[in-house]
Each structure stands twice: as C-alpha cells, then as structure tokens.
Amino acid sequence: MMHSGKVPLVTTIKERCRVCYTCVRECPAKAIRIAEGQAEVVPERCIGCGNCVRVCSQHAKQVLSSTAEVADLLSGSDPVAAIVAPSFPAEFTDMDFRRVVGMIRAMGFTFVNEVAFGADLVAARYRDLLATSGDRRFIATSCPAIVGYVERYHPKLVPSLAPIVSPMIAAARVLRQLKGDGLRIVFIGPCIAKKGEAASRRVADEVHAVLTFIELRDMLAERGITPEAVEPSDFDAPHGGPGALFPISRGMLQAAGIGEDLMTGDVVAAEGPRFTEAIAEFASGDLDARLLEVLCCNGCIMGAGTSCGAPLFRRRAWVSHFVRQRQRTLDTEAWHRAVADFADLDLSRGYAANDQRMPAPLDDDDIRDIMARMGKFTPEDELNCGACGYETCREHAIAIFKGLAESEMCLPYTIEQLRKAVGELAVSNEQLASAHAALMQSEKLASMGQLAAGIAHEVNNPLGVVLMYTHLLLEECPDDSHLREDLAMVVEQADRCKKIVAGLLHFARQNKVVLQPVNLCDLVDRVVDVVPVPENVSVTVEHRMADPVAELDRDQIAQVLTNLVTNAAAAMPAGGAIRIATESVDGLVRIAISDTGVGIPAANLDKIFEPFFTTKQIGEGTGLGLAVTYGIVKMHRGDISVTSNADPAAGPRGTTFTVTLPRRRQTAAMTPYTETAGGDHPHGG
Numbered sequence: 001m002m003h004s005g006k007v008p009l010v011t012t013i014k015e016r017c018r019v020c021y022t023c024v025r026e027c028p029a030k031a032i033r034i035a036e037g038q039a040e041v042v043p044e045r046c047i048g049c050g051n052c053v054r055v056c057s058q059h060a061k062q063v064l065s066s067t068a069e070v071a072d073l074l075s076g077s078d079p080v081a082a083i084v085a086p087s088f089p090a091e092f093t094d095m096d097f098r099r100v101v102g103m104i105r106a107m108g109f110t111f112v113n114e115v116a117f118g119a120d121l122v123a124a125r126y127r128d129l130l131a132t133s134g135d136r137r138f139i140a141t142s143c144p145a146i147v148g149y150v151e152r153y154h155p156k157l158v159p160s161l162a163p164i165v166s167p168m169i170a171a172a173r174v175l176r177q178l179k180g181d182g183l184r185i186v187f188i189g190p191c192i193a194k195k196g197e198a199a200s201r202r203v204a205d206e207v208h209a210v211l212t213f214i215e216l217r218d219m220l221a222e223r224g225i226t227p228e229a230v231e232p233s234d235f236d237a238p239h240g241g242p243g244a245l246f247p248i249s250r251g252m253l254q255a256a257g258i259g260e261d262l263m264t265g266d267v268v269a270a271e272g273p274r275f276t277e278a279i280a281e282f283a284s285g286d287l288d289a290r291l292l293e294v295l296c297c298n299g300c301i302m303g304a305g306t307s308c309g310a311p312l313f314r315r316r317a318w319v320s321h322f323v324r325q326r327q328r329t330l331d332t333e334a335w336h337r338a339v340a341d342f343a344d345l346d347l348s349r350g351y352a353a354n355d356q357r358m359p360a361p362l363d364d365d366d367i368r369d370i371m372a373r374m375g376k377f378t379p380e381d382e383l384n385c386g387a388c389g390y391e392t393c394r395e396h397a398i399a400i401f402k403g404l405a406e407s408e409m410c411l412p413y414t415i416e417q418l419r420k421a422v423g424e425l426a427v428s429n430e431q432l433a434s435a436h437a438a439l440m441q442s443e444k445l446a447s448m449g450q451l452a453a454g455i456a457h458e459v460n461n462p463l464g465v466v467l468m469y470t471h472l473l474l475e476e477c478p479d480d481s482h483l484r485e486d487l488a489m490v491v492e493q494a495d496r497c498k499k500i501v502a503g504l505l506h507f508a509r510q511n512k513v514v515l516q517p518v519n520l521c522d523l524v525d526r527v528v529d530v531v532p533v534p535e536n537v538s539v540t541v542e543h544r545m546a547d548p549v550a551e552l553d554r555d556q557i558a559q560v561l562t563n564l565v566t567n568a569a570a571a572m573p574a575g576g577a578i579r580i581a582t583e584s585v586d587g588l589v590r591i592a593i594s595d596t597g598v599g600i601p602a603a604n605l606d607k608i609f610e611p612f613f614t615t616k617q618i619g620e621g622t623g624l625g626l627a628v629t630y631g632i633v634k635m636h637r638g639d640i641s642v643t644s645n646a647d648p649a650a651g652p653r654g655t656t657f658t659v660t661l662p663r664r665r666q667t668a669a670m671t672p673y674t675e676t677a678g679g680d681h682p683h684g685g
Contacts, residue, residue, distance in 0.1 A: 008043035009064050009195055010053060016060035021409060023052035023061065024389025028276050028296070029149060029356075032389075033404045042404075045356045047148035048193030049296045050304025051273070063192055063305070067219055069209045070186055074108040078184045081111035083171045083207075085189030086119060086240065087247035089322035090301040090315035091213040091308050097322065098232035103220055104188070106230045111175065115189070116240020118171030120339060123243055123256035125164045125347050130258065130266075130291060138162040138291050139282065142252055144197035145296035146275065147351065154283050155353035162291075165203065165349045167246055168194060172206045174238065174342055184208045188216050190247075190303030193296070202349055212305025238338035239330060244323045247300035248316050253293055271295040358402040370397040374413040387411035460501050467494045513553045513635045515665050520557075520582055520589055521548040527561040528580065536575030539565075544583040550663045556632045557661075563625045564593045564657050571597025571655060584663065591659045599646030599653040608642065636661050 017039050024032045024039065031045035032052065041052065041061075053061040073080050082104050092100045104112045122142065129138065141147050141162045150157050165173070172185045187194055187210045198207040211219070220226075245251030249271045253260055260267045268289040270278040275294045281287035297303055301315040308315065361367055371393060376382050382393040388409040390396040399405035408414055470490045477484045521543045528539055568578045576596035583590050600608065609630040633640045638661035645653050 007064055008041060009046060009048045009192055010041045010050070011062050011064075012038070012040050013060045013062055014038055016058045018058050018060070020057075021387065021389035022055050022057070024405075024409075025386065026051040026055045026273065028273055029153065030399065030404060034406050034409055037406070037408065045152065047145045047152065047296070048191075048196045049145040050192040053192065053304045063212065063214075064195060065215060066195065066209045066211055067215050070211055070215075070219070073184050073186065073209060076184070078182055079110035079179065080108070080184040080186060081113060081175050081179070082109040082186050082188055083113050083115050083118075083168065083175065084235070085168070085187070085191070085247065085300065086114065086116040086244040087190050087300045087303065087306075087319065088188075088213070089318045090247070090310070091190065091306050093308065093310070093318055095227045096232065098234060099227040099230065101235055102230035102233045103225050103227060104216075105233055106225045107219060107223060109186070111179070111183075111236045112233070113171060113175060113238075114235045114240040114244070115167050115171045115187070116244040116246070117238045117338065118169070118174060119167035119243025119246040119252070119255060120241045120335075121170050121174070121243075121342055121345065121347060122164055122167050123246075123252055124339065124343075126162065126252065126291070127256045127258060129162060129164065133290075135290070137282070137289065139279070140252065140291060140293040141349075141351075142166050142246065142293075143193070143295045143297075143300075144191065145193040146279075146294055148193060148196065148354075149276070149296070150279065151351060151354045152356040154279055155355045155357075157279070157283055158351050158353045160282075161351045163348050163350065165347050166197065167243065168197070169203050169206050169349070170345075170347050173345055173347070176206075177342070177345065186211060189213065190300055190306045192304050202351065212303075214305055214307050217307060237334070238342075239335060240326070241330060241335050241339075242323075242327075244319070244326060248319055249295060249299045250293070251299070258291070266290045267293065269293045272298045358404075360398060361401050366401055367394065367397045370400050370407070374407050374410045375416060376413075383412055385411065459497070463494060463497055463501060467491065467498065470494060513556065515551040515553060517549050518552045518554050518557070519548050520550050520552070520591070521545060523552075523554060523558060524561060524580060524582060524591065527558055527565065531562050531565045531569075533565070533569040533578070534572075534575070537569050537572055537578060538576075539578045539580070542579070542581045544581065545589070547584065548582070550589045550661065551665050552636065552661065553632075557636075560629045560632050560659060561591070561593075563629045564659075567625065568593055568595035568597065568655070568657075571595050571599075587663050589661050589663050591661075592656055593659075594654060594656040596652070596654045600642070600644035600655055601646045605642065605644065609640075633659055633661070638662065 019034070019037055019039055021034070021039070024030070024034065028049060028051065029045055029047045031042045031047070033040050033042050039060075050063070053063055084100075084104070088100060089097065101112050119142075126140065137160055139146070139150060139157065139160050139162060141164060144166060147161060150161060168187050168189070172187075175185060176183060185207050187198065187207050189210070190213055192212065194207075195210040197203065198210050242255040245255050250260065250269045253267065253269060258267055260269050266289060268278070268287060268291070270292070271294065275296055278287065278292060278294055282289070282292050298312055299316070301319060302312060310318075371377075371382070374393075374397075376393055384392045388396045388405065388411065390399060390405070393410070396405055396410065400407060408417075470487055474484065474487045474491065477487060524541060524543075528541060533539060565578065565580075572578075572595055579592075579594045581592045581594075583592075609626050630640055638659065640660075641658050642655065643658075644655040645651055647653070
C-alpha cells in the first residue's frame with residue numbers, strides 16, 4: 001500500500017534485519033520479498049496491516065512517519081481538528097480520558113472529536129444496508145487493511161465490498177459539514193493502514209494526515225506535554241455512543257444492533273491472521289453469509305500503531321470500562337438529535353480492483369525443479385517445517401517461482417549445504433596443512449642442499465690430497481713400523497669422510513626424474529636380492545598388482561627401496577621380519593615396507609625426514625638417508641608416510657613406511673596423502 005508521493009507505508013532497516021523470516025510468516029498478503037538474503041516490503045502488495053512491524057523483535061521494520069506533516073498543519077493558519085479513534089482507552093491506560101484530550105489540545109489542535117460518533121452513523125448505515133439489499137452479500141469495510149486485501153488479492157469480490165465509508169471518513173465528513181471545507185483533519189489511532197486509506201483516491205483530502213498512537217506519544221514528548229501540565233477537557237460535540245465499541249471484535253455488530261445468529265448464519269464475524277480463510281470461503285461460496293464483518297487484527301485495540309504491551313482481553317476490558325462510563329454520563333437526547341441531524345450525510349464510497357496476484361506456474365515441472373534444487377525429490381523430503389515463513393514446502397517453491405523467496409530460506413536445505421561446505425573446508429584444510437608441511441620440508445631440503453653443496457665442494461679437494469699422501473706414506477712405511485697402524489687409521493677415517501662428502505653431494509645435487517616404464521615387482525625383487533640383511537632378519541615380499549608396470553625413475557626408486565630396507569634391518573638388532581607389499585589403486589602404485597623392530601617414539605615422528613637427523617651411533621649414519629628418500633618421492637609427485645609403535649604396552653612394536661607414486665606421468669602435483677614423520681630409531685638415518 002502506498003502513501004501520497006508513492007512512499008511505502010513500511011520499509012526495512014537492512015542493518016537490523018536478521019532474516020529470521022518471521023515477517024514472511026506473519027504477513028497475510030505475502031508482501032515480503034527475500035532478495036539477496038534481505039527482507040523487503042513490496043509496497044504494491046502491502047495492505048498496511050502492520051503484522052511485520054508488530055512481530056519483528058529486531059525493530060527492523062520502519063513505519064512511514066507523519067509527525068512532520070502534522071507539525072506543518074498545526075503551524076499553518078487553517079484550523080486543525082484531531083479525530084481520535086475509539087481504541088484510545090487501550091493506549092492511554094494510566095490517565096483519565098480528559099487528560100488525553102487536554103494534551104491533544106495543548107499540541108495546537110482547534111478541535112478534538114471522537115471517531116466513535118462516525119462509527120455510530122456507519123453502524124446505522126450497515127443496519128439499513130442489510131434491510132434494503134435483499135439477498136446481496138457484503139464484506140464490511142471498516143478495516144482498511146481488509147479493503148486493501150480484497151482489492152489486491154480477490155478483485156472479483158470488489159463489488160461485494162460494502163459501499164460505506166469507515167468511521168474515520170464518516171467522522172471527517174461530519175466535521176467538514178459542521179466547520180466548513182477550510183478545516184484540516186488529523187486522524188489519531190492504532191492503525192498503520194489508515195495512512196494508506198487517507199491517501200486513497202476514492203476518499204482523497206477527507207483526512208489530511210494520520211498519526212498512530214506511537215507517533216502521538218513522540219510528538220507529546222518532543223513538546224514536553226505531560227498529563228499533569230494540561231487542563232482536563234472533554235471531547236467536542238457530537239459525542240460518540242455505542243460506536244465506541246467498534247475497536248473490539250464484533251463491536252460494529254453490537255453498535256448496529258445486528259446479531260450474529262449462529263442458526264441462520266446471515267452474519268459472520270472473523271478477525272485476526274486467519275481472516276484470509278474467511279474471505280477465501282466467502283469468495284468460493286462456502287460461506288454464504290449476507291455480511292462478513294472481518295478485521296485484520298484481533299480488534300483495532302491490537303493495531304500495530306499502539307505502544308501498549310498488554311494482552312488482548314485486558315485491552316478489551318479498558319475499552320469496555322470507558323464505554324460504560326461514557327454511557328452513564330452521555331446526554332442521550334442530544335446524541336439522538338445529532339444522529340438524526342446527520343441521517344442524510346453521504347457516507348457512500350466506491351472501490352477499485354488493484355490486482356496484485358501473481359500467476360502460479362502452469363507446469364508442475366517448474367515446481368518440481370525448484371524443489372529438487374532444495375533437495376526435495378519425494379513427498380517424504382517435504383518436511384513442511386515452516387521455518388522459511390511458508391506453511392508448506394510447495395508454497396515456498398511457488399513463492400520462489402514468483403520471485404518472492406529464495407532457496408536459501410529453507411532451513412533443512414541450508415543446514416545440508418553448510419554441512420557439505422564444512423566437509424569441503426575440512427578436506428581443503430587437511431590438504432593445505434599437508435601442502436604446508438611439504439613446503440616446509442622442501443625449504444629445509446633446499447637450504448641444507450645449498451649448505452651441503454658448499455661444504456662438499458670445499459672439503460672434497462683437500463680430502464683427496466690427504467688420502468693420496470696417506471696412501472703414499474703407507475706404501476713407504478715398513479710393515480713393522482709403529483706408524484703403520486696410525487696411518488691406516490687416517491686412511492680409514494679419510495675414506496669415511498669421503499663417503500660422507502659423497503652423500504652430501506648426492507643430497508645436494510638437483511636430480512631430474514627420468515620416467516620410464518618399470519616393472520615395479522621386478523624392481524622390488526632385485527633390490528631385495530642385492531641389499532644385505534642380517535641372517536636373523538627374514539624378508540618376505542607380497543605382490544598384489546595385476547599390472548606391475550609404472551612410469552618411474554628406476555635408479556632413484558631403487559635407492560629409495562634400498563634406504564628403507566636397510567633402515568628396517570637396522571631397526572631389528574635382535575632379529576625380526578621385514579615384509580614388503582606392493583599394490584595398485586586408483587591410478588597409484590603403493591609400496592609398504594614393514595618391520596618388527598623397536599619402533600619410532602612419537603616425539604621423533606616429525607623429525608625423521610629432516611636432513612642430518614639420526615639416532616644411530618656416531619660413525620654409523622649421516623642422517624641423510626630418509627631426507628634423500630623424501631626428496632626422490634616428492635620429485636616423483638608422490639607421498640611417503642610412516643606409522644610406528646615404540647610402546648610395547650600399546651601393542652606389537654614396529655614401523656611401516658608407505659610410498660605412494662602415480663602410475664603414469666603427471667603434469668600437476670598429485671593430491672598429497674596425510675604425512676606423519678618422526679624417529680628416535682635407526683629409521684632416522
């Protein structure tokens with residue numbers, strides 16, 4: 001519903017909206033669109049009921065303010081009258097009504113009148129309408145939200161709208177007849193939809209502005225007007241009678257003397273959020289009442305423009321108490337004369353269809369496709385939980401088709417999408433952690449390689465000189481010389497240094513992988529044949545490969561196998577068993593080398609692939625074997641992992657190294673397997 005100037009009655013404060021879909025659920029006109037995760041009111045579809053304002057716990061719905069407009073009217077030269085809705089006793093519960101009237105006068109209003117008198121006239125017109133219309137059926141039009149709903153969503157029922165103005169317009173016409181056309185009129189009440197009614201072309205310029213009770217309180221506070229500071233005052237005549245019951249459900253019927261006879265069903269009253277069902281049944285003919293008296297709220301006393309937080313029946317009691325009090329002091333004869341004086345006042349009006357219905361999908365396949373996108377393929381998948389704001393999954397799908405909703409509004413669908421996203425993030429995080437570990441290891445190898453290359457280059461030449469001259473001295477030294485044993489020791493240690501330097505050079509050089517088809521089973525068998533193992537260590541080989549051929553660098557993989565088998569044998573000084581198994585899976589070949597040795601303590605598992613880390617005795621290892629092995633495997637775009645147990649209480653001790661390599665040549669790095677490392681163990685170099 002639009003106000004003058006095409007300004008929406010209700011807007012969303014996006015910064016406050018938490019997209020809980022409560023407004024979608026409570027909007028009878030489904031005038032809330034969810035777009036890009038934000039709830040927004042569609043002005044053309046809005047009937048101004050204010051349900052979204054009332055139910056929003058985040059106060060994200062903002063009502064069009066009329067305070068500036070009213071302030072301008074009060075500062076002008078024309079007289080201004082305030083017409084007060086009969087629901088005011090449910091708003092100003094802590095003061096006598098005369099104080100309320102006094103405060104309104106203090107704001108600058110020339111007249112303060114009761115809309116209740118307009119309701120008295122309207123009630124009489126409904127009584128006459130039913131008496132003279134024969135079998136015609138009508139929908140009462142006192143509630144502007146109901147009128148807006150019928151015009152938009154049941155345009156065929158527009159002729160059934162009772163051609164009678166609301167009490168607000170009736171009161172305005174009474175005052176204009178009494179005071180002249182120069183009078184400016186401001187309605188004060190609990191209803192947001194009244195702002196839209198006042199701007200309607202059919203009753204244009206009847207009411208110049210509409211204030212909700214909340215806005216009235218704001219203006220009073222801004223001006224510092226309090227009940228204690230004003231002179232109590234009564235409403236200006238004409239005073240209201242039974243029409244003061246209008247804000248209570250069925251109040252109009254009582255004021256008009258029209259009974260809701262359950263036997264005949266000629267008159268039916270309905271109120272609250274389920275008014276849509278009453279109108280739908282009226283349209284279909286299932287409800288054949290002559291008059292459907294229906295209110296959007298549970299009575300006007302529950303309007304969204306009130307600040308009172310009291311429950312329904314307490315508000316009813318306040319209004320009823322006020323009406324009883326007024327009736328005791330009402331000048332009945334004067335009231336009857338006033339009603340008679342305005343018996344000929346024109347209280348008619350017309351209505352116009354404003355069809356806002358959206359075409360439903362003609363093909364059920366469209367709905368099935370939408371529901372399939374939300375993971376709903378069978379009736380069992382349709383939970384109808386209502387979390388999206390729609391009663392059923394199908395209604396939600398239709399709203400998506402109409403552009404009013406999004407798939408993400410479905411809570412089960414969103415939870416499933418989040419679960420998938422969390423799973424994907426977990427995999428990505430694992431891959432990232434593995435890649436980070438591999439990068440750190442590569443940086444260590446690169447740094448150590450540069451150091452090793454420099455050391456080997458500088459040491460190799462003088463070491464060769466030492467060896468050459470030591471051998472010359474040995475050749476010239478007599479066999480019985482006491483120096484011969486010392487020279488032999490120098491040669492032995494120099495040879496050991498030469499081997500260390502050779503290992504450094506091997507570690508440092510930038511090897512290139514030369515991939516060729518290799519029978520992996522034959523390669524493993526050949527390595528087992530040539531690698532010496534102690535007599536107390538047994539070696540078994542198990543091949544589980546239908547196709548043993550893989551593209552590998554034969555010599556480098558042979559070095560990997562040699563290092564791992566040698567380390568496994570060294571891990572079993574008291575004897576044991578080595579088991580080698582080969583297998584292929586999903587384009588990969590895998591070699592597992594297990595031993596029954598002492599195991600690797602958990603504290604060392606992240607160190608065993610580091611250069612120069614070793615737990616062997618001095619002179620028994622350089623700590624480069626596994627570092628070289630790691631580098632070769634990574635150059636093949638493969639992975640090496642280790643599992644080990646060094647605690648006898650946790651089960652059999654032993655270690656298994658698993659080497660995984662791509663069967664075919666790859667241009668991009670394969671996805672790494674989870675890598676563990678460590679080792680105070682002969683495996684450590």
